[in-house]
Amino acid sequence: MKEKGLYLKPNLVFEPLYDNWYAWSHLISPATAAMNVVGRHHTIIESYLAAPSIHAEAVLNPKMRGGPFMDFGGGRIAEVKALQQKSFQKQEKVIQFAKAIKELDKLLATEAKGFGLEALYEKVPPLLKGYVELYYDRNNNPGFRFFESLLYNSEFYNKSSQSFAMWLTNNDERPFCLSTPRLEDANVLSLDIPFDHPGIDELVKMKRVSQPLGYIKSMLGITPSQEVLFDTFFTDQPPTPYQKYTGDKIRMRYFGHACILVETKDISILVDPLISYYGYHSDVQHFSDVDLPDTLDYVLITHNHQDHILFETLLPLRHKIKNLIVPRTNSGRLEDPDLKLMFNNIGFNNVTAVNEMETIRFIDATITGLPFIGEHSDLNIVTKSCYLVKIGDFKLIFLADSRIIEPKLYEYIHDKIGDVDVIFIGMECDGAPLTWLYGPLLTKKLPRDMDGSRRLAGSDCNKGMSLVNIFNPKEIYVYAMGQEPWVEFISSIKYTDESNPIVQSNKLVQICRDRGMVAERLYGEKELLYEKQTSPKDLNYCTQD
């Protein structure tokens, strides 16, 4: 008898892991991965094993939210020790690689004094020879860049460390994911396959198209002992069908945090995908996977931070993404990995890196990469892009977390693109200090006061208003605030009415409303419909190819 087709349940959490830690982009790029294995994972493990009760207390303290504390209530010591030993063995080469990076930094600091660098190549740690080029900046400060694409071909790209944890959820609550590794749990299926495994695409397609279980089990290599749990992930209940937008307008749907879907009857553009699960009660009304089209024409990534590149959402969408647009780099700098390469190496084949003021044209719409300033702790990171989406004459700009440090920049952009209809701006204006994200990449200790002065902070009210004054939008939406329940596990943000980002964004919304504009801080979900031809033809707008 023919085996019955089943669907994948929509509340199956799909957690990508690296060495059992929640996977994010810096754990894929080989050099940043090496530094994070040593400087983040091993450091947290050591600290936990030395003082588990301190971690248990810190996790309960709201002031320590998002800090480097393991959430095991002080327990599971033997398992954490075993994880440490496993990492020491499996990542032996990677650990040596991280050590070599530190040595190279030291070598350059002590021996590169402005004279020719050729002689120093002899002294480059053997593991790094052939993978780096040494240089000076214009002021004789030495540095090095990686030939990053070669690192992906080396023994330092540890694909076998990639795996998945899968389990069914009945709510949006999840603890902060970046400081606690995932240990064995009877309700969680561990799937030892890399992120580029084609079985992932086949599995998630079953959310909409039924398949016999035997088919997917053999693709994923499910073992007999995993079968009982694996079988619970499926249902014979067909999902609610996706309703394609067929109207003549532009439809904008806010999915939470920085994730926005722009659709017309012809095209779909999804910005910074972060999609919640569904199939259970949620106190906050929101769109989810069921509201996404069968194919996504363009997916736009604004910058390389954990809450804007979420593998947990992106890998299940991979099979339906026609074009993935990322900000360009090939600087080779440790702190600025190449996103195109990173995505190519986890199975995304249609990635385009876009430059500042570069335009992609299709049907009656264009996407233009715009400069993104700030929110990167004053590091020389160029892999960041704001976007102008222009459909017909209608213009929306997505500014993500950019902090409008220098309004003059946006005046020049305005000279090129003219007024816009809608602005989306992030206003997480306090931001974590540099070391929260980039600490493991530093090889010299950064004094606390310097660290505190270099934050991952978005715009405050004044900075946001300078944009309004330049672009004269009809509508402005504050977004990317990390507030939704299904975003907290990665954002670690919980505001009160007194929190500065809330105070600042309230102020901006009020000023804009007083001026007669539509203004709102988005939360949960929002749907807006726009006419394509609202603004008079802007003759200044021209694009660069």
Ligand SMILES: [Fe+2]
């Ligand atoms: Fe950010």
